[in-house]
Amino acid sequence: xxxxxxxxxxxxxxxxxxxxxxxxxxxxxxxxxxxxxxxxxxxxxxxxxxxxxxxxxxxxxxxxxxxxxxxxxxxxxxxxxxxxxxxxxxxxxxxxxxxxxxxxxxxxxxxxxxxxxxxxxxxxxxxxxxxxxxxxxxxxxxxxxxxxxxxxxxxxxxxx
Amino acid sequence: xxxxxxxxxxxxxxxxxxxxxxxxxxxxxxxxxxxxxxxxxxxxxxxxxxxxxxxxxxxxxxxxxxxxxxxxxxxxxxxxxxxx
Numbered sequence: 138x139x140x141x142x143x144x145x146x147x148x149x150x151x152x153x154x155x156x157x158x159x160x161x162x163x164x165x166x167x168x169x170x171x172x173x174x175x176x177x178x179x180x181x182x183x184x185x186x187x188x189x190x191x192x193x194x195x196x197x198x199x200x201x202x203x204x205x206x207x208x209x210x211x212x213x214x215x216x217x218x219x220x221x222x223x224x225x226x227x228x229x230x231x232x233x234x235x236x237x238x239x240x241x242x243x244x245x246x247x248x249x250x251x252x253x254x255x256x257x258x259x260x261x262x263x264x265x266x267x268x269x270x271x272x273x274x275x276x277x278x279x280x281x282x283x284x285x286x287x288x289x290x291x292x293x294x295x296x297x
Numbered sequence: 298x299x300x301x302x303x304x305x306x307x308x309x310x311x312x313x314x315x316x317x318x319x320x321x322x323x324x325x326x327x328x329x330x331x332x333x334x335x336x337x338x339x340x341x342x343x344x345x346x347x348x349x350x351x352x353x354x355x356x357x358x359x360x361x362x363x364x365x366x367x368x369x370x371x372x373x374x375x376x377x378x379x380x381x
Contacts, residue, residue, distance in 0.1 A: 163350055164352040175381075178367055179376075180372070192356050193356070193360075194356065202370075202372075203373075205375050207319060212335065213335060213338055214338075222351060227379060233355040234366060235359060236362055240367045246347065246348060247353075251379050262345055263344075264341065270350075271351070
């Protein structure tokens, strides 16, 4: 099936790869079908809505930024996705990118839980006060000083 | 909205399965005890609202910044994730 998207033009999507958020996401309760787009750069990936072409979340592996990340996830979430072993589930965090990297955040309080066999997914509401919706992507001040000033190449621009 | 007045240690029961008890009142706060089946998710509303606001903000991202920003992230560990 073909879908029009904001950032990726017309996408050919294999029905078997569609990720189903039965309950939608908070704020986007009417959007249920998404496709995961692996950017292959190993950092940011995308979750593109198949129902609303302008809606595309940038997602990241939270462990990449916070290796000790261990949210408590109520077992009802796993049940809703059809259950499974630990290895069947993938956790992703939505990133909120700003013009400046030091202002960019990832949401550790509302991780996306995906059962990658059933392709069912849900956004978890994490009650643990340790995690916030605005966790800085760059934690260390020294990291922000390493910002390169190079402009993206034309080829890189095309990817978005 | 249904408004009920309850005293300390009194309860309400919802749908025969969820019992909410006033455990303590004072200092501008009310402490609630909730007995509910395991499949019932209970959240403080502000957490849910924060996630909702964060989701909405995340869709307004500066997509043209991605190629620049991604070069600044140094993964703290290698990730092996099954293919989604």
